[in-house]
Amino acid sequence: MPRIQVSSPVRALPVARVSCRHVALLILCGVGLVLAACLPSMAPFDPVSLEMAQTLKKESMTLIGKATDPPNLHMDAITQVQKKLQDALNYEAAKVTPNEIAVRQWKLLGDPGRNLLGGFLKKWQDEKVGRSPTFLTNVKSLVSRAFDEIIQTENQKPKQP
Amino acid sequence: MGGFNFDQFFDDLKTGITDLAKNDVPEFLREATDDGKEFLGSMRNDLLDWTQQLADGQLSKDEFEFLVKGRKDLAKMEALTQAGATVVKVNQLKSSVVSLIIDSARQIGS
Numbered sequence: 001m002p003r004i005q006v007s008s009p010v011r012a013l014p015v016a017r018v019s020c021r022h023v024a025l026l027i028l029c030g031v032g033l034v035l036a037a038c039l040p041s042m043a044p045f046d047p048v049s050l051e052m053a054q055t056l057k058k059e060s061m062t063l064i065g066k067a068t069d070p071p072n073l074h075m076d077a078i079t080q081v082q083k084k085l086q087d088a089l090n091y092e093a094a095k096v097t098p099n100e101i102a103v104r105q106w107k108l109l110g111d112p113g114r115n116l117l118g119g120f121l122k123k124w125q126d127e128k129v130g131r132s133p134t135f136l137t138n139v140k141s142l143v144s145r146a147f148d149e150i151i152q153t154e155n156q157k158p159k160q161p
Numbered sequence: 162m163g164g165f166n167f168d169q170f171f172d173d174l175k176t177g178i179t180d181l182a183k184n185d186v187p188e189f190l191r192e193a194t195d196d197g198k199e200f201l202g203s204m205r206n207d208l209l210d211w212t213q214q215l216a217d218g219q220l221s222k223d224e225f226e227f228l229v230k231g232r233k234d235l236a237k238m239e240a241l242t243q244a245g246a247t248v249v250k251v252n253q254l255k256s257s258v259v260s261l262i263i264d265s266a267r268q269i270g271s
């Protein structure tokens with residue numbers, strides 16, 4: 001293979017050698033910046049989010065446990081939980097750092113068109129009757145596990161931004 | 162549970178998944194079948210309870226349907242949690258690579 005002639009003048013000039021170092025430095029920094037820019041965005045751990053999920057989980061479990069009664073006996077509590085679900089969703093969605101996973105989880109949990117907490121509260125209100133203890137035990141299990149997923153999502157976020 | 166055979170019911174569901182995959186996504190038969198069976202497997206304990214309660218009359222068909230759909234929603238939440246964990250790990254790896262590059266660059270510059 002023919003020897004590349006370009007390398008000789010570079011070796012001969014100390015100024016050129018420094019320039020090569022600088023070029024390499026610039027390239028590495030550039031690669032570093034590109035990598036940093038490509039990092040998937042994720043909001044850092046937020047103790048307020050964690051507390052919100054834990055508190056609402058307890059309140060929701062208590063409310064579901066009362067659903068052997070007709071819903072009209074617990075309208076204030078139902079409205080409160082629905083409002084807190086919406087507040088939690090708004091809080092997560094308003095974060096500056098993208099927080100898509102937590103937002104999507106809160107949407108699933110609170111959506112009245114689905115079959116977790118929001119869907120259960122809608123079903124209870126629409127059908128206007130108390131539910132069987134067996135059904136409620138199962139709903140509590142599902143909703144409890146759904147809250148646990150949100151709590152785990154928050155807990156696994158980086159502790160420092 | 163009077164006359165209800167859960168294992169047979171569960172095996173029928175597995176066969177049903179293969180048939181669904183053949184009809185709906187024949188080009189991805191193996192992947193779709195595997196995903197479907199994995200999802201079904203994750204629901205097994207819940208289905209065992211709920212089908213027994215349905216057979217015993219403790220759950221109505223409407224309630225059973227609500228729970229199965231709720232389990233599907235829960236599976237989506239579980240998948241999101243896993244996705245979040247992956248993002249965190251990728252973030253950590255890329256941060257380490259960035260640190261490595263910066264440390265290496267310092268040595269070049271010195």
